[in-house]
Amino acid sequence: MNWLTKAKEFLREVKAEWNKVSFPSRQEVVGTTVVVMVASFIMALYLAAADILILRIYEFVIRIFG
Numbered sequence: 001m002n003w004l005t006k007a008k009e010f011l012r013e014v015k016a017e018w019n020k021v022s023f024p025s026r027q028e029v030v031g032t033t034v035v036v037m038v039a040s041f042i043m044a045l046y047l048a049a050a051d052i053l054i055l056r057i058y059e060f061v062i063r064i065f066g
Contacts, residue, residue: 001009024032
């Protein structure tokens, strides 16, 4: 097989796979985007609270032993 035959075969396989792809509807994209944004916001709040808690514990330990 020369490179031209391989390239044609590759493009045929790409087209066959492309026809199998299913794209989400606009409603599905909006829905999953909202879920990701809400989850990210909740995670940010959790990490902020954990950061503040760790900082307070660190300050307490420094005050006691420092």
